[in-house]
Amino acid sequence: MKNRPFSLFNITCLCSLIIVFLGLSSAASWGESYRVEKWSVAGVPTYDVGQYVSAKGLPQISIKSIVKDNNGFVWLGTENGLARFDGRKFEFFNTINTPELGSNWINALFLDNTGRLWIVTGVGLVSFDDGKFEAFSANFDDKPIKQVIADAKNAVWVITDSLWSLQGDRAKPYSYADITFTNSYYDSRNLWLLTTQGELLQTSLTSSVQEKCRYPIGAFANAERLLVQKDTVYILQKQKLHRFTLSSESCLFKTMPAFAEIKFKSLFSTQNGGVVAVSDKGQLLDISSEAEPTFNSLTPFVDNNLLLDNSVLLNDEETWFLGTKANGLVIYWKTNVRRVAPTQNISSARIWSFFAREDRLYTATNKGVFESKSEDDWSLIVPPSAVEGNDAYSIFEGNGEFWVGTRRGLFRSKNGASQFEAIPEFTGLQINTLYQGEDAFYVATTKGLFQFDGVDFKSVPLFEKQSVRSILTAKDGVLWVGTESGLFSQTDGKWREVELLNGTSVFASSLLELNDGRLFVGTYGQGLLMLDESKQWRSFNIKNGLPFQNFFSVTTRGNKLWLSGASGVAYVEIDDITDSHVKSTVVLRDDGTFSARADLRCCNGAGNLRSIVFKDTLYLPTLNGVVAVQKSENHELAARTIITGVYVDGKRENNYSNRINLNTKRNAEIIFSRPIFSAESVPEYRYRLDDSDWIYSGSREEAFLAKLSAGETVFEVQSRIDGEGWLPGDAIVLYVTPHWWESNWAKLVGVLALLAVFYIIYRLRIASYRQRNEILEARVNERTAAFERVNSELQQKNKALEEAAITDPLTGLYNRRAVKNFAPKIFEAVNAKTEQQDASDGVEEVCAIFLIDLDNFKQLNDTYGHDKGDSALHHVGQALRTVSRNTDRLIRWGGEEFLLVVPSINPNDIGEFNKRLHNAIATLHHVLELPKPITMSIGATKLPWDDCMLDSKVWEHAILIADWALYQAKNNGRNTTIFINAFKEMAAWTDWSVNGLSNAANKGLLLSTSLKNKSDD
Structure with missing residues (x-):
């Protein structure tokens, strides 16, 4: 899908919104063969306070209901099947792979107090609990189901226009059946029923219905929505919102003033007990029990048409799930990453590098050099025409001179003049870095390193025809130079090449020295290298804590080491860097997980100042504007790894909990997931069979098991986030029925036959062993001593086990x-x-x-x-x-x-x-x-x-x-x-x-x- 029109968004906050779809699965293609489909999101930080992404991969774009279960998964009911969403992929359930559904038309979803999911389909009621789908043949007089409630496994209540008790497969009408209900609401304590007689009934449900109060609030036969939060009732009818305050002690109510000026389209409750409403203009409003409605913080960033598109809304902490009738699923969450100046020309420029001087921040782009007066105010100070139409690639200001390195030459302006002169020696060369050293001004190009003494430029012979990227003078006076083929240092005027990674060629993209003297080298392809206090080199990559290992820039802010490159942006806690491991957190990911970020690929090109901290804000270059990273704490990522499916011969097993019988099948496929929303992190997984060694699965959320042994095999899976420790996950027992020759009686017969053969051989040869009796006795004595020693060791081990018990x-x-x-x-x-x-x-x-x-x-x-x-x-x-x-x-x-x-x-x-x-x-x-x-x-x-x-x-x-x-x-x-x-x-x-x-x-x-x-x- 193409980007939505710019006019749909608040022009003060949004630059663009990219909603990317991988392709809709037709009804014929999303069955057993395509049970799990990856999805991509357009998660570009286009505004101040959040991400706005659109999910692709639903079986059908019309979402009618959303719930989140106790394991952290979001379930979506559509007009063509049921989907389970973990933040990265959808898993589909339909009548092909889940016959228990009976129909692909999902009318409603409910989650009861026991954690069981209830699915109202076009033909009946289905439950899902602990990996098992169960269909109920109970008949509710063909009336639409409005609510399913259960406080215990054996106490299930169903509300249509009357009240039913579900007992097994039988639906029994309750005594309230003589009253017709127009709406119902359950708040985990009370069941609220709105009757056609104009009464609101407050009841509690156990093994029976206990009425607490009746409130004669008036007739609301055509009410579209009923909500009860704390002591306030909200009823939406004919675009008008009615509110009542209740007193459950006296069973009295009070009518609250209506919002006469506002017409409402829909009404929803939030996780924190609040109420939000959608106006007829697509505005999202917070409704309190007293004050006038106020705009919700999501309002400026959501497409009003989506809210008006018969949407269903789910609020989970700081994440909003918006299910629409014609546009699938849209998700919103807060983030500390944003693109600056979304309404100015810089927002569409290719950004290459930065330079800061006191209170001035400059950036080099394909549209010239911009100067920042504030985070959202960037003015063009060097137009492309001043540098002969070239991309400005690197910048330096000092000693009354302004240098602009481009992709085809070097230009200089003196004493604030608006005219730039081209330096002939660099015509046609890309100027990667401009650096003021202690003894000279350095110009790093794609074909060598040059020194400028104020009069002439001199080439450094060692770097002829090398692409020089980064330069740094350390506190001890050593000059470090990083090139695309290695790292070099100069001490006392002598140059030497530094051997890294056993002599392997290293693309040294960025150099950084900490206050404690540690030197960091960001590389493209080999991760992060560190020269520690003992002058020993340490190597860090994806195997020991990094989320990716292609870096264009390394910088610091506070106690964090910020790493940025083609795969995204992450930070490392400096205090958590050890000799062999780092702890990293991803802030912006562009490794294919969010495929729509190609035009916001971060930190283009290697060299000095490919990222910069200015006034405590981290600025990063992209192919489409400047990205700013503010300071904020990442929220904890909850949920654990769950086994979500078992497939045998390509067919999903829908009736299992923690054990499944594979009959005589020796092959199986296990699907697992760890739900993660509103985060850039991608879980890593590992699994094992029984107590064998762990198998690292990376981000792959499936395991193919072949040639399973007869009997029970325990499959166990765990996950971790951002290089943290492995957390306990989920397990399932797989039972393979043995063949006849693998049965115990067959094994017993075989053992007896083998023993008989051995006995016959023994009897035939025993005579020849008599003469070796003394030798055998000595060997027996030796074996006895050995057995005693082993027995002693076993006793010690048993003692240790007893202590552990x-x-x-x-x-x-x-x-x-x-x-x-x-x-x-x-x-x-x-x-x-x-x-x-x-x-x-x-x-x-x-x-x-x-x-x-x-x-x-x-x-x-x-x-x-x-x-x-x-x-x-x-x-x-x-x-x-x-x-x-x-x-x-x-x-x-x-x-x-x-x-x-x-x-x-x-x-x-x-x-x-x-x-x-x-x-x-x-x-x-x-x-x-x-x-x-x-x-x-x-x-x-x-x-x-x-x-x-x-x-x-x-x-x-x-x-x-x-x-x-x-x-x-x-x-x-x-x-x-x-x-x-x-x-x-x-x-x-x-x-x-x-x-x-x-x-x-x-x-x-x-x-x-x-x-x-x-x-x-």
Whole structure:
């Protein structure tokens, strides 16, 4: 598809919008043979705040419904099939590869609270869950389905113009069936039903319908849309938006003023609980419960005609999915990359290089030299006519002279004159770089390097006929020169060629020195080279962290190393550069993933100043204007790798979860994906069978498995983003039915036959072995010794495995399975002390039990992610370990709970020991980079109960008491410790529930004490 007309976009923000399609698949071609089709997007940053891309590859461009499932995939219902979208490709489902659909006409999609997808087709209802499509033959009186709701697998409700309970394949009308509904809305808590009698019903759905309120808001028989957000109802009818505020306590409502001046086309809810509406002019408006509508931030950048094209809108965080009737899928997201001055001539120029002097920024282009007064104000100061119509390729200003290197010569202007003189020595040469060194002015060309002493130009003999690209004078005085065939340095007037990559020819495109003295060489084809502090060269490429390895420019901004070239723009955290690996993040990708960016290919040509940081903004040259990269943080890329399909003999298996039976087929194709939206990143994958070595798949999202063994084979796949660590992904068990000769009985018969043959041979030859009996006995003794040695090694390994079985892998502490190992020893020690103390008057030692639970840990996980939560658990475990003694037992009890058993402690020391526990984690939030300290609640008790002997039953009851104490600590505001002193009468106690323990406390059998958390200053 060609670019859309310029008039469709806000002229102050947009330069062009490119929507690229690879070609529509016809109904005959998008079946089994074309189940997964790649798509390309036109993701050119043409405006200030975002990307605007159009997806190609849908089975049909009319999108009727959009939902996003719990795995991160976007599902699209069209008039010619169902599509699943992961941000890079579509996977199609139709009646050819998915007969369960019954029809390719998809009317609606719903996602219930269990994560199950419901598909309303032209002939019925279909569900998709855990890789399995299931068709339902239930009849709903041929009425259109408006809503499908499920809070549990066995409680499914369907709303047409009445209410139905779906039980298996049977649809049962509910008692509400005598009321006709015009619209419905479900907000995960309440089902809202709009009736023809002018009532809005607020109900809850469990195993039955429970009505909460009825609001007589008036007749809305022709309402197109119903939304309920918080306490406000929005109803769209005949392009008019009606709003009501509700009080569920009194079941009263209040009519809000209408927006009389605005006509509305459609109405949608957003992820954050907001409401957006499309006006009859195609404007996207934010609707609040009180204020007047305001323009949504997407409004200036979206094609109004698309919003009016019977569109469906899905908002997911900062990404918008716009499904249209005639234009397929359009996606919008925010970005920190934009093209500057979209309305000026520079926006269509081929940009070659930059030069900055104080507050002036210049750029050399095929339309002359431009000067920037602000980011969006670029004026032409050297027209092409001044340099004989040539492309301005490089620039330098200094000492009252202005130099312009072109692709066919060098020109100079003195003292601000508007006229430029051509330098005869460079006629016909491309001037790659102009550089002011310490002792001379250098001109780098495609046929050599020249020095200018203020009067004459002298050629450097070493570089005759070489294409010189980049020049840099290092802090130690070394002059570095990069050419298309290698890297050279000059020290004390002597030139030498630097050997790189074992003598392989290197295109040294860009040179950069950091403040710490490290030298970086950007190359075209060989990635990034680094000369470290020890003067050793290090090489980085796509195998050890780079996203691509063709670079035209290397520069720095802040603590980031920016790399740009024909494949896009990325940055590397300087602090993350090691001797063998770098961590990179892609900001703009042009490696074929976004094929419409050919005219915005970044950083054209190699040489000095092919990118520049000016006033804290990174500027990059392209074939179609200047790209500016502002400072912003990339958002986290969620979602995990999911196995999305299994194909056997080219046919999709649609009924599987984590296991699939291949019968006797030995070959299979596995399709997998990691959903990624609003990002330039492309996932990398690896997979393996059983516990074999990982196979690197790159960006290929499929694996072809051949000659699978009979029985079970586990296929496992993982992914990573931007060179990060590999993340756990998905797995599936493939079962191949064995042939008869592979069956167990056939193998048994074969083994028995083989044993019989061996036995006969043995009996025939045993006589000849008698004379070698002594030798055999010696060998047997040797083998026996060897077996004993192996057995000893196996015992050691078994011991290590046993230790691993009772160890928590995250924290390194004992897990719950370890309790049964050390509990009997504690019983013996406590009982022995009890007997000794009965015969003495000394201070008794007791066994103390501390049940520890981290406060608000779910909030920490939800706010900062599970990686941060895992790190917090690990650090807390290590901190508690430093407080405990070697004889103590510290256990990760489960989740964020820890159990600390102190076998022997003076009762008077328990309070001080508790303070040390709380103090141990008081400063962990600094280590974890959290804004608030981590706190914990503790339930504690001691054993024995007076002179009561300790056994497994008393032990279990003591744990329950500690858990009850922890419950009290949580109820008392957290970050506290409740100590319970139990008396021996508890040994006969029978009710160990929470209420039972409360009763025991009321009877004085359990005494609670609140212990201080921190030591006094």
